[in-house]
């Protein structure tokens with residue numbers, strides 16, 4: 001019985017790992033266009049329209065994904081981020097849109113990353 005449970009746990013962990021795979025770059029590009037993310041972060045996501053808006057191009061996808069989920073959680077959520085602008089931008093995003101957007105932005109060349 002213990003072996004069965006161990007096997008089950010391994011299988012479930014495997015499924016979760018597969019589920020957490022990187023998002024789709026093309027779908028992510030489409031999503032950034034749909035939500036007009038470039039209007040602040042810049043057309044190439046490396047030249048924001050204001051110095052207070054971060055460069056996103058080339059940042060690690062897992063970091064970007066985490067940041068977007070954190071904006072959804074808000075300042076009062078555990079491990080969340082409170083920001084009026086990005087809280088509003090992140091709210092309507094689905095979990096898969098977030099993965100796709102993170103994969104797309106992470107795939108771009110940006111001045112924050114000198115080598116890939």
Ligand code: HEC
Pocket residue numbers: 032035036037038039040041052053054055056059064067068081082083085086089090101
């Ligand atoms: C109205 C301007 C505006 C728009 C539109 C906008 N952002 Fe932002 N974004 C910001 C600002 C300002 C910050 C910095 C917020 C902070 O200090 O936490 C930010 C931060 C971020 C961060 C965190 C970056 C980091 O280095 O931690 C990510 C990721 C991000 N935006 C993605 C997006 C995506 C994806 C969209 C489109 C769905 C989008 N943004 C649309 C203004 C904007």
